[in-house]
Amino acid sequence: MNSGILRQMRPTFVYALLGVVFMFVAPNVLQLFTIINLTTAIALAVLALSLALIWGYGGILCFGQVAFFGLGAYVYTISAINFGGSTWAILMSVLVTSAFAAALGYFIFYGRVSDVYLGVITLTVTLIFFSLIRRTSGPEYKIGNALLGGFNGVSSPPINLPWNTSSFLFPEQVFYVAISALILCYVFVGWLVNTKFGRVCVAIRENELRAELLGYDIRAYKLGIFTIGAGIAAIGGVLFCNGVGRITPDVFNLYNAALTIIWVIVGGRGTLIGPVGATFALFYLTSALGGQTVLNNNLVLGVILIIFVLLVPKGVAPTIIDRVNARRRKVPTRARRRRSSRAEGTQ
Amino acid sequence: MNFSRRSFLAGSSALALSSAPIIGRAQGSDKIIFASILDLSGGLDIYGAPMAETTKMAIDDINAAGGLLGREVELKLYDAQSTIQFYTQYATQAAAGDRAHTVHAGITSASREAIRPTLARFKTLYFYNTQYEGGVCDYNTFCTGSTPAQTVAKVVPYAMNKWGKKVYIVAADYNYGQITAQWMQRFVKENGGETLDVEFFPLDVTNFGPTINKIQTAKPDFVISALVGGAHVSFYRQYAAAGMNKEIPIASTTFGVGNEQTLISAEEGDGIIASYSYFEGANNPANTEFLARLDARLGAGRPVMNELAVRSYEGAMLWAEAVKMAGTPDRDPVIEALRTGLSYNGPSGAVAVDAQTAQPPADTQLVCDLVANPNQSTFLFENGLAAAGIK
């Protein structure tokens, strides 16, 4: 049984290994600023990974995954300022965010809210955070020593070595923390979806009613995967505010909420590497666009997304996997294409 | 706070830089690099687009006059797309990648606060050319925009003298609006007036009906506005649509900075009093000449000039003057030159930097003294005037 899981996880380990290689090679070939800026991209990739888990495997269309990401960042920042160090703050961030997600999830799943209605509830929660935190610009909005700062946000203390509050990491060192966190989260999620728990979640995604009739308490499973996903998003949030040096209520806005969904769609639902890769690709695309001022950035990005959805409807990773599998099975592509088009026609 | 990220970073940055592999661009290039990060798309492009135009013009003007110290100035312009994370990112790229000699960047205070520590860490001179709430006290940062104490101090007594003592304040619900509203209340009180009510609006509110009812109930002598952004323009339209503009006049310290006057009709805007350090109609030879060249450059469809755009031009020119005076584009000599009280005669008149605060003298002087404490890097009004010990 155990070796079965390991066999299932082989691709996960391959990608994780590639990540480790990148971690050691990148600082020697890339410029300093690229390494520093990578932390932000990695943080967003962790966020994408968390949504890839709960949406791609759990079937929960959470339109407000950034709520957990942003909450994680805020809790980290506020705790780190109060504790004077990051070790407990990171722990606190993950715990508080998971607890919040568990409470929200209980509210949602045990009320049998699902589908697009669930999407709207999570989005609405995100927008409430946005409105509330933006309201807190005065000196009276204070948690311990930390002022919330309203619209301008709070500057986030950098991560320090565990339990050593005087040794803060430089931004280029935070890169190592960030990429290690991404790899660990990736392996963890890769493992989780191959456990029995993960398989039941996929079964629920495929057919809720059938899973329930087989005796699974779908509410509990959904709540579980939702809470774990929120915890991972919180880790992303911690990395994000370290990368940016600051956390502002902007993370909770509609644009970012939608962007998270976009990464997962572009990368492909039902895979993990896809959304992670798509996040990096889109991050560097928008970031490169910002360096030019000839064409309007929205225009270019809009055209790319539209062409993408028409040409690669399943997302990048599933399309590539299909191609590879097709070749491996040595099925002539033409016959395969005919068969798949027939299958679509009957749907 | 038990520790300060900034002082820590500043202290250790030399180490960080020396330990970093320096690959790619060699320092040998003899161009002087001027980086600018502004929002040229997304919601804040109303402000960013004119600022980018005047920044480009400033660099072209400098180069047309033979560059600086015989070297050409190269502009690196980044579009932060109204997203804070891109500010940090491009600031890092400009400082560590482009090795810019100066970075002129930021529109919102949030964007400024995101890049200030980054640029301090890389010892890259930073200019913030936007009208802002005051209170930045930073060796490395020069703020050229006017602050509420400068504009509010002028418009409140003038309007009270003209219209009466009872004031109703409407402001944008974020730090700038909150702090400006505090200055407004202070100046109203100092001038023997009374603030009837203060109301704050999130930046995306477009319906001001309930407020207009409240204003009608309160019956102030005039309304003073610190509303900001595209959505808030609705206030002036709806105010006029209810016929209020003929009954209770409006004074403002923000009307016009996003070219609001061009977004509404002449009748709707008629009678609003605004206070700025620059208006396009300013009648002085430098301005006439500036506008004529801008017309020649951008044609008839050019944006209307406002304080942000003109200060972006003047900020660049002020920096150029300092480089000339220092004889080098390196940071410390340029900062020293700027703080000699160096001035530049621009479209808005003579602009000078106050040695005590590294910005035009005003409210910040109450709390900031860089002469006494040169290694400061703080934003004193971050959480309101009370937090800074004013009020």
Next chain:
Amino acid sequence: MDLVVAVLFQLIYVISNLALISLGLAIIFGMMRVINLAHGEFLMLGGYTVVVATNAGVNIWVSMLILAPLVVGIIGVIVERLLIRWLYGRMVDTLLATWGLSLLLVGIVTSIFGASTGTTVSPPLGVVRIGDYSASGYELFLVVVTIVLLFGVWLTLRFTKLGLLARGTMQNAEMASALGVSTSRIYMITFGLGAAVSGLAGGLLAPMTGVLPTIGATYIAKAFITVISGGSAILAGTTAGSVLLGGINGVFSFVAGSTFGEIALLMAAIILLRLMPRGITGRFFRKSI
């Protein structure tokens, strides 16, 4: 007493405003299960149509009531033919496609008109006096138009052949198709109609709010929440959602300020969806349109 009337009027205005910005989205979502993230941009395009036409000398009523829905309706049909029709039954992909479309439209409009546009279209009609208080006559007009529009959509759906076919397609597309209805054409018309209604709403609001390429962002979240809270019935859902959420928003805005008005609206939506997981019309008025 005057104050009560003035406040009540404001409340009705807030409610009808919410219904106006949501109706186009409700038609497209209710009929086709397409979540149109470019909805805000359809409103924005309606606004630009009015501003451009009026500045070019067209009568403001003509440009608001005829040109805005016409232009945006045509754009809607083009978008449906080129983009949306490939994505039916794939609700999630329409999210991505319409998000891309939303960025594209903002980009195009910014490239043509610049980041801010001189919009000197001011609300026509004078001032309405309520004792000591005054309100814009145009606001009153908007309330009336919203009611007429809701009624018009109801008549169309209830009594015309198109309405019957559209409702049939919505209930069971395969059955409708088997009975000889060209569902593809119905979808095209419905999407065009939804876009036209959005265009009309955007055009009507332009004199009150002005236009900016990014103005759509201020509408989309509220419209989305209203429509989903309303549930799947297009008219009853939008109306019920607007009355409830708009009412709460209006009352809290007046009592505690705009920020809390907005938060109250959002909280109400969450509680509502928890109590009625399929929206208001998932529980009440089930048989309605």
